[in-house]
Amino acid sequence: MGKILMVEDDPGIMEVSKIILEKAGHTFIGLREGETILQTVAIEKPDLILLDLMLPGVNGSEIATKLKKNPESKEIPVVVVSARYNIKQIAEEIGSDGYLSKPFEIEDLTDLAEKYLQKA
Template sequence: MEAKKVFIFDDNSDILELCTFILEDAGYEVRTSESSNDIEQQVIDFMPDLIFMDNWLPDIGGIEATQKLKSNPLLKNIPVVYFSANNDIKSLSEQAGADSFLSKPFDINILEEVVHSYLRT
């Protein structure tokens, strides 16, 4: 069976490494990016089953990046989990049109639960 794919956008390489380690260990295929540059093409090239989107990203930022994905007919059905250390993450996530959100710093078990809830086979 083909592994489910998770794409993580975050400008913090430590977080990308940690998430990649956890999710690959759990059997997912992971791709990461530190910028939202050309976001739609990045996502089309990988066609993930789930996307994690940081709020603070170089280029266009998480809100606009999520809005672009959600307005693209090819990509709009891919769930986006907004994740940020911002206190206002719930409203940022709503503004972006994300499917849900995860506060940073996050518990590894919660990260796995969120991924599992979207990618349960």
């Protein structure tokens, strides 16, 4: 199983995701904002990052770009999560490894985690 870092400002989505992923056997780390993500990644060394695009203060797209340019995090799969209608296009433009549309089903989240953690 893997270590998953989720950056999500919605406490409900964060809590449900934590329950689902921990039940599936993963270690879950949650951040409510993106300002400290690079430091958290350096310390925690997650196997997968789930990143909300709409965060207070800093844009999720900017964070994804920084993660993919940073030598310490560029190999970690980054999956953007959003309710935006054009999330697939945004994910491709910013170079993320994938995307998850909100609202999502339990199976969508667990399947996505398994897909990216098999590569780790």
